[in-house]
Amino acid sequence: MCIISRMSGLVLICICILILTGCAPYKPYAVDEVPFRVRSQTKSEGNVRVTAAVPSAKESRKIFGVHIYKRGVQPIWLEIENNNEEPVWFLPMGLDPDYFSPIEAAFKNHFPYITPYNDLMNQRFYQVKQVIYIAPGRKKAGFVFAPVDEGTKELSVHLVGEDHQVRTFTFFINVPGLRVDHHNVDFDALYPEDEIVSLDEEGLRQALEGLDCCTTKKDGNAQGDPLNIVVIGESEDIFHTFIRVGWDETETIYAGSALKTIGSYLFGGQYRYSPVSGLYAFGRRQDVAFQRTRKSIHERNHLRLWLSPWRFEDKPVWVGQISRDIGVRFTWKTLTTHKISPDVDETRDFLIQDLLYAQGLEKIAYVKGVSPAPISNPRNNLTGDPYFTDGFRAVLWISSELTNFEEVELMNWEILPER
Numbered sequence: 001m002c003i004i005s006r007m008s009g010l011v012l013i014c015i016c017i018l019i020l021t022g023c024a025p026y027k028p029y030a031v032d033e034v035p036f037r038v039r040s041q042t043k044s045e046g047n048v049r050v051t052a053a054v055p056s057a058k059e060s061r062k063i064f065g066v067h068i069y070k071r072g073v074q075p076i077w078l079e080i081e082n083n084n085e086e087p088v089w090f091l092p093m094g095l096d097p098d099y100f101s102p103i104e105a106a107f108k109n110h111f112p113y114i115t116p117y118n119d120l121m122n123q124r125f126y127q128v129k130q131v132i133y134i135a136p137g138r139k140k141a142g143f144v145f146a147p148v149d150e151g152t153k154e155l156s157v158h159l160v161g162e163d164h165q166v167r168t169f170t171f172f173i174n175v176p177g178l179r180v181d182h183h184n185v186d187f188d189a190l191y192p193e194d195e196i197v198s199l200d201e202e203g204l205r206q207a208l209e210g211l212d213c214c215t216t217k218k219d220g221n222a223q224g225d226p227l228n229i230v231v232i233g234e235s236e237d238i239f240h241t242f243i244r245v246g247w248d249e250t251e252t253i254y255a256g257s258a259l260k261t262i263g264s265y266l267f268g269g270q271y272r273y274s275p276v277s278g279l280y281a282f283g284r285r286q287d288v289a290f291q292r293t294r295k296s297i298h299e300r301n302h303l304r305l306w307l308s309p310w311r312f313e314d315k316p317v318w319v320g321q322i323s324r325d326i327g328v329r330f331t332w333k334t335l336t337t338h339k340i341s342p343d344v345d346e347t348r349d350f351l352i353q354d355l356l357y358a359q360g361l362e363k364i365a366y367v368k369g370v371s372p373a374p375i376s377n378p379r380n381n382l383t384g385d386p387y388f389t390d391g392f393r394a395v396l397w398i399s400s401e402l403t404n405f406e407e408v409e410l411m412n413w414e415i416l417p418e419r
Contacts, residue, residue, distance in 0.1 A: 029062040031077075041171050047083035048081065048083070052079075053076075053077045053173065054153050056176040064125065071108040075143040077143050078142065078143075079140070080140055081138075085137075087134060088134050090130065090133075092130075096146040096147065098146070098147050099144055101145075102143075152239070154170070154240070155172075156170050157169040157170075182239075190307055196310075197309055200312075201312075208319075213227065213369065215382075217280060225387070227321050228321060230320065233318075233397065238398050250274070250289040252275060274291070276304065279304060282308065286305060286306055286321075287306050289302060289304045301324050301347060302323065304320055305320040323341070325339065326341050342378055355398075362409065363409040364394070364395070365395040366416060372389060392414055395411070
């Protein structure tokens with residue numbers, strides 16, 4: 001009777017644990033039952049072909065039977081087809097140096113005290129992993145487990161052959177779930193065809209010098225942060241370059257992002273996709289915003305870009321604003337307002353360095369247009385933060401291919417004053 005009572009107690013405890021942890025019997029879906037591969041991308045080099053896809057948080061929960069994203073784990077599905085006569089080796093370190101082993105990824109998602117389910121979970125994660133060795137004439141598919149990146153996921157798949165040749169396949173894959181701000185913008189509809197103007201070099205310089213110095217409020221009144229960068233390139237090249245460098249896309253403001261922003265503000269967390277308040281140029285708020293977070297939401301670099309009606313050498317010209325956040329305060333109107341570093345030129349030049357080191361620039365120039373404001377007599381943005389500047393805008397041509405330092409052309413438009 002005592003033994004039965006004790007066993008009944010253990011059963012009751014297990015039931016309570018299952019209820020409290022929300023655990024149902026561990027029954028993940030078969031991989032083929034979850035249609036995430038409709039978003040897959042395929043690239044080839046010689047006789048080697050790689051296909052990549054990234055399941056969303058909901059899809060991953062079905063495939064692995066747990067909220068894998070909530071534990072900071074993102075599965076990346078790869079199919080590697082080797083039609084060479086020699087084997088190739090897949091290097092997961094190239095995909096992400098912080099990748100998780102399959103058992104480690106499973107362990108991060110274990111249920112408390114439910115050993116049978118956890119054993120099944122270990123087997124599941126291990127059975128669907130991508131292998132490292134792909135024999136000649138074989139095709140292997142499976143998952144690699146990496147830290148979570150929402151929005152657009154950048155992947156670099158590195159394969160090494162017996163000849164020591166390294167093949168690199170780079171993908172940019174949209175992962176459903178994040179409400180990215182620029183996904184709501186129809187860039188083709190921003191300007192009627194008769195408003196789009198093609199400019200030569202001198203025309204471009206004149207247009208940029210004649211542009212308003214700063215962002216404004218919605219009604220066009222009051223001057224905000226300076227329009228201190230210009231980016232030239234196709235949208236896909238620009239967005240992919242920034243993401244590859246380490247800049248994150250930005251969410252729109254809605255209930256979910258508002259709660260995450262407030263939580264990050266109160267507890268100093270790192271919300272990489274925090275909404276950016278609207279500033280105005282060309283009669284509208286920014287078309288796209290990117291941010292580079294550091295330890296917390298209080299510290300980040302963020303930039304806003306507006307597509308202009310100008311084209312230079314058949315490429316779009318984007319006008320932007322960049323600043324470095326060094327603090328944050330709460331407001332009822334915009335949830336949070338960041339305090340910017342007053343040295344906005346330093347942040348402008350940080351972007352140039354960032355893109356140079358990432359081999360993402362083709363040309364660099366400076367152009368007048370902001371008008372100088374010395375440190376002894378700074379101007380103020382719309383939230384009252386002071387800033388000083390030499391008055392120049394950086395003009396950056398984004399490269400569609402990796403470009404070494406020595407190959408970047410320095411355009412002799414303006415010479416910066418000594419600082």
